Amino acid sequence: MVLRLGSVAPNFKAITTKGEIDFHQYIEGSWAILFSHPADFTPVCTTELGEVARRANDFAERNVKVIGLSANELKDHENWVKDIDEVNNVHVDFPIIADADRKVSALYDMLDYQDITNVDTKGIPFTVRSVFIIDTKKVIRLIITYPASTGRNFDEVIRVIDSLQLGDKHRITTPANWRKGDDVIVHPGVTNQEAAELFPGFRTVKPYLRFAPSPF
Template identity: 70%
Template structure:
């Protein structure tokens, strides 16, 4: 199967819309996003070990994402019936209760649309000769704008806490005129945005610390970031 030309998806691109069959029924992706955030993440195959652990971990953290107005939606290149049987295994292994939808993308139409395919590993194909999906993560905001793209090889599982941390960073930096430094977690100091003049910084962040003229730190309490 030759792949059609995939759209160039970059940070700031509008997330392509699509209609899909999922374990929770038919969806229109933009309608599913609504006025909240969404995390779309793909998996190479059903009934595979790493994917099973990942979906279980996301399911157990779903409540934390919900508090942040974030919906989860998975994708795997298999049929709806396969997904429904697989969810039983996921919940058994992880002790979870998976409730977010998983897209059935056996024909790879959405995988091509979001460029979720591994073209380097020619052996990474299913029984029909179609390429399997890799571990892609897209964080999309309420304006349907792609804010983060992560891509992992099939052999490496993702870190759910890192995905949650990025959501906290994106939402905090959207609300306040700051950026988050290396290894930031809610409650740590943040960087005053470069676009903020020193005069404005004095008003917005009284007592900020200028480590260098271009590196100004200020306190942002966790309660201003995390949902209460």
């Protein structure tokens, strides 16, 4: 299966630090972020999971459920969470999938076949740092893959969620480096007459580029 933007996120059942879950049931009615990690007890992953826990309120405000994944056993996850909490002064309250057999990793094409050092003792590839943003219809709206050596920017993940949710609610797109509260772009499919009603005070830079105040 090739996953692209617009694909329905594949369902799966898995053991996690919060018990067994059915993924579609877990995210029902919410947006979701599924993000993978190369391995437990690794430095970059420890900072990433701590950051996600620290920003729990940011995700809750946006109706986003988060779920992590690492290619280790459940017992390792449970011990690792203690380190994450201690190092980052947080409480990890979201599930982390125990994917030692790489079933979910393979389903979502999260395995690293380029970096030959990114393997376990049996030579099986670990996961890379994949991010999937999934909407309330269980449709994949964003896919980002980072190398194992580079931690993710969760400011960017939240920025994209804001952009997607705003675009779903209003007929807009967002420009480069846009942040919540900045001016937005009137969708090309909106006529000037419609724009005058929807976005009073919109301004035209080019016929195809029209800015309007943020509807937030």
